[in-house]
Amino acid sequence: MNLQDQLGALELSLEELLQAAPVSVNAQSSDEAASKPVEANAEEKPTLNVSRPSRDAIEMTIGGKSVLLSPEGVSQLIEELSNARSSMTVEQPGGLPPGWRFAATRNPMMATQKQSNGDRLLVLRHTGHGWVPYTFSPDMVIEMYAMLTKR
Numbered sequence: 001m002n003l004q005d006q007l008g009a010l011e012l013s014l015e016e017l018l019q020a021a022p023v024s025v026n027a028q029s030s031d032e033a034a035s036k037p038v039e040a041n042a043e044e045k046p047t048l049n050v051s052r053p054s055r056d057a058i059e060m061t062i063g064g065k066s067v068l069l070s071p072e073g074v075s076q077l078i079e080e081l082s083n084a085r086s087s088m089t090v091e092q093p094g095g096l097p098p099g100w101r102f103a104a105t106r107n108p109m110m111a112t113q114k115q116s117n118g119d120r121l122l123v124l125r126h127t128g129h130g131w132v133p134y135t136f137s138p139d140m141v142i143e144m145y146a147m148l149t150k151r
Contacts, residue, residue, distance in 0.1 A: 075130055082129070103128050 046063035053059050058069045069077060085092075109125040120141050123133045136144065 078129060 049061040051059045051061070053068070056071055058074050060067050060069065105124075105126045105128075108127075111123045113121040115121055115135065118138050120136050120138075121133060122136060123131050125131050
């Protein structure tokens with residue numbers, strides 16, 4: 001099954017879930033996933049199970065259907081979900097949620113570009129999220145510089 005087929009199967013499964021019921025997400029280790037066979041039960045709502053069968057693969061199971069994603073497939077899924085999430089009406093929290101877990105990238109690669117309206121485009125490469133673009137107004141660039149050089 002190629003990447004497009006895998007993503008297509010995942011999209012179909014996600015669409016079925018969205019139409020059927022709210023989704024609960026359970027992250028499992030590969031040991032947990034291997035010890036618990038996935039069975040579709042008509043009385044239970046489908047759940048999304050994510051496991052990591054190897055270092056360079058993620059397996060997602062929804063309603064008994066599994067898709068194995070390579071690093072490239074994971075990157076494509078992150079990008080698609082990020083684009084979809086950014087257009088949703090319920091915004092991300094304004095502050096950092098308590099207990100938030102993250103993987104920080106130290107000294108990321110970056111690129112900048114001046115926009116025709118005076119804004120600056122800053123693109124940072126996060127090891128998990130890939131290239132993440134931000135646009136800053138001139139005033140925000142000054143504010144960010146002050147924050148970064150504050151002692």
